[in-house]
Amino acid sequence: MAALLVAGFVGLFSETALNIAFVELSSIFKIDPTTVQWLATGYFLTLGILVPVSGILMQKFTTRQMFITSVVLLLVGTVLAAVAPVFGVLLVGRVIQAAGLAINLPLTQNVIFTIFPPNKRGAAMGVMGLVMLAGPSLGPTVAGLILDTLSWHYIFWVTVPFLLFSLIFGFIYLPNVNEIRKVSIDALSVILSTIGFGGIVYGFSVSGVEGWTSGTVLGAIIVGVLAIILFAIRQMKMEHPMMNLRAFRYPLFVLGVIMSFITFFNMLSMLVILPMYMQMALVIAAFTTGLILLPGSLLNCILAPIIGRLFDTYGPRAVITPGTVMVALGYASYTQFGTDTALWIIVVTFIVMMLGIGAVLASVQTNTLNSLPRQFYPDGIAITQTIQQVAGAIGIAVIVSIFTAKKNSYMETVANVPTEAAASGSSMVFTIGLVLAVINIILSLFLKKPASTIQ
Template identity: 80%
Template sequence: MNNTARKQLNISQNQQSNTVQTQQFKTGPIMAALFVAGFVGLFSETALNIALGDLSQIFSVSATTIGWLATGYFLTLGILVPVTGILMQKFTTRQMFLTSISLSLIGTLIAAVAPVFSLLLVARVIQAAGLAIALPLTQNVIFTIFPPNKRGAAMGVMGLVMLAGPALGPTIAGLILDTLSWHWIFWVTVPFLLFSLFFGIKYLPNVNEVRKVSIDAVSVILSTIGFGGVVYGFSVSGDAGWTSASVLGSIIIGFAALILFAIRQTKMEMPMLNLRAFKTPLFVIGVISSFITFFNMLSMLVILPMYMQMSLLIAAFTTGLVLLPGSLLNCILAPTIGRLFDKYGPKAVITPGTILVAIGYVFYSQFGTDTALWMIVVTHIVMMLGIGAVLASVQTNTLNSLPKQYYPDGIAITQTIQQVAGAIGIAVIVSLLSAKQNSYLATTANDLPQATAAGSSLVFTIGLVLAVVNVVLSLFMKKPSSH
């Protein structure tokens, strides 16, 4: 090695050392700002679900209409998340963060004082727009400021946030509804958003490379129609029925628009969403595994409380308490799981996780009207440990398989897939549960608890089949070669 090369190497090592020192100094507050914002958004995603029955009476609207407070949230995420890939290249990290927090705060404040249903629905859409920016932005910052051997631990904590938010939402909201009015489901999150705003302004640097990219209007329209149509179609299928013209029409139009969107992206020099990421086999395996994980997880978080309340006849707040140990244990172990991923690689963490999820579904599928609560607690702990091991680790490995310049696109693709999987999962599984309930009630005695148990057993068996597919996929996962 000549002297010039040695000098350049020393300069490079010094720069890396300085960068690491800076990151060690700022990483905690940066992640605190982003994780708190993400937690509040994901908490808001499910917290209001437990109050929908009360809100339907308060605002004098039908159950189908009030359901739009949940559907509208998912729909907004499905439409906006794909656009964030290009926005993260066009605007600075701080600009994106401040926009995200501002939208979340404005939406939350409007929701907290909303006197009519229409204003509450608008507030939910604004809240979801804030989360649609926050989730991809957090992943992008993690993959920019952490080296590959530290990303697992950071993504483990993000996995904690992504699980704890939706899981704790109904429990905390149930407690709030028992003691205060529904408005406090929103007021209680305001201090956390202000904390996130303060830490973000003080500590969050601009970590992304801003490029002069133009936003292609046709791509945005096709993406909106595509993802929006698919999510909308599946979301309303439970009420309208799978054979209704509006359901089939929106799903067919949605898929057609997505095909046109994909074709357009492959022919553009600067695509809105760079689909070349799909040329990486590890990325494709990760995306499929991620879809199954979110499909199963979010539908399970809806079906399990329904089963407990309708089959076992226990109160909403008790339901939340039964599910709390699994959620809390997952929160405690999430950083450790991330560190194990960094140390031993994906297969050592993801494969055991997928096996635990499959075992959980084996027990879930056997539940009936006389299942003991302790059995549900233990099974849920096994399930949440499995999901905790799979969720963040699959995302980390999926994105690690891409070159750095594809991170914004890879993040936008994976986040979109997750939101769409959640929306489709909830719609499909709830529809199947209802269909099984109705067929059971039509052929046997009018026994709703037994009918719900039969429906739950069916959907948990479907979850088991998907979980086994994930076990097989995990065997093909490996640590990506460094780019």
């Protein structure tokens, strides 16, 4: 587990760490902001394409084969990005990194659900939740410190020792725990999945640059949706589908997927909008912004395993419902933020928010997968991980677009004051987040522990 979780942390850290260096990279490589944004879009796009295929790969290849492939891809991508002489090489390195993470995340969940009994999965998933929150949360803070003292290359170099540890440790200790089956990879399913999930992620990712009325954006989303419909029809007709959508026959699984979508939509968009609010409405430096968010991220890291054990002891509703309430309280506080909000209020609100997300994130995933029979685990993991990546890409794109539109509207119709306009835009998107958080509270009331967790 140490080998898997360290590699996963590096991949998730890399997902957000480079974002803070976009302005500097635009200047260094002499490219416009639209082009540099592909360092983030390409990462999400690769995850959106490869994660759906992971379910069939986990049945076809051994745990060790999948693990070594994922860490080698992360290592090669990281080193390639670190030494990149031109933007094209940096982008290729990012895509290779994302390919490694696309294998690692589903594999880690699959190992947890294979080696841990049902009454201990909450604690194990709590540790994974720590990694899933700590990586993206600490990325901007650490990257800001590196940019203040060293060059952008070290954002990549600093992770190489961790990946080498993961590779060596895993090579020595990681056994094969999954069941290998004679399954064939259906080429048409892979093509439809790639076009479907890739089209949706791409369409939403470039919407902020192209605009929602752009033919490219609408075309990519429409083609993506049609491809997913055809993909779903094909999967239901196949005897051995690439992604077994029959998992949706289990009501608790469907409920968990919806809650997981809302949680990731809110979390990843909030991690983008909150720094924008602080930098644009309160005029705070990027590194200071990272430090303000640090206490919430660190406290969540400390408490994540404890929350997992509480889930094992008291069941899903006792942990998840209070978590959804804390998230809603955090958003309710965010909606009141203005241009003169005290920094300590932001720190406290973010702590409450992160504790709530920590209670919801891993626990919902655990309960969602516990509701499935054992043979559905690879498919259930592939479905939930895909939903999370798509939710993140859609959430960031939609919320940033709404923020920008509201900010611009305020400056045109109310007052040409950038700080007040940014605060108005932030309040608007935080209100949307609050509505979604309240929906999650209601949904959590229908959760229950799967009867003697099916094996």
